[in-house]
Amino acid sequence: MPERIEKVGRYQWRDGSGDYDTDEVVVELPVALSYNGISHAVMMTTPTDLADFALGFSVSEGILSGPQQLLGLDIVEREQGLEIAMEITAGAFAGLKDKRRTLAGRSGCGLCGKESLEALSFTPAPLPSTLTIAHQALQLAQQTLQREQPLKAVTGGVHGAAWCDPDGSIVLVREDVGRHNALDKLLGALCRSDRGQGFVVVTSRASYEMVIKAAACGVELLAAVSAPTALAVEQARAAGMSLVGYLQQGRHAVYTGDHRVEDKK
Known part of the structure; x- marks a missing residue:
């Protein structure tokens, strides 16, 4: 699994003078999410907590209704990055195909890949009011x-x-x-x-x-x-x-x- 932090050289200037040293920077790399063998999204992601990321993305995007529809998950190293290969239930996969949506994500990306403005009309069911x-x-x-x-x-x-x-x-x-x-x-x-x-x-x-x-x-x-x-x-x-x-x-x-x-x- 790739490291989450990488050391890099730099020239640091401060208060009128500078010198060479090293810095620790966060890693980001392409992570592809696939469902039942079909690639759906590629996100630039820090390679930590990837199982959580895959499930959270799947539920928050409406691909899965919950963890019970995720049957299996493998994280595979590829030449260009990582693939999170998920096996999901037949019903969830049929719904995914109906969405006709492909994302090509970036770390600052919000609605990239939406095929039409109608996709903005999605609103989850009203939330309860149990929290104070x-x-x-x-x-x-x-x-x-x-x-x-x-x-x-x-x-x-x-x-x-x-x-x-x-x-x-x-x-x-x-x-x-x-x-x-x-x-x-x-x-x-x-x-x-x-x-x-x-x-x-x-x-x-x-x-x-x-x-x-x-x-x-x-x-x-x-x-x-x-x-x-x-x-x-x-x-x-x-x-x-x-x-x-x-x-x-x-x-x-x-x-x-x-x-x-x-x-x-």
């Missing part, structure tokens, strides 16, 4: 997230997605060069576990696709450290999701679903 958290829980998650990202601590070049308890304690973190990939890895891990109640924090802006992916996996509240887009707000409202943006020290903004967030008593 305090504003202080969001702040606690923001304060602790960075030290829970080991790959970022070394390279500085990755996004993170975290699952937090209702009190804001971080339970699980996944990292990747791509914000969508980090979220998919987290969602895949959550699909395999009895996660209980909680919310997701991501180290990026909140785009349409981030909202749809989270909603498809039953996430009631998505909090992003940066801004949301207008379409993300619209889709979060349609799905009944609480969407939080600008989650930073001492501040955050609740754009939809503010009934789930309240002041601590």
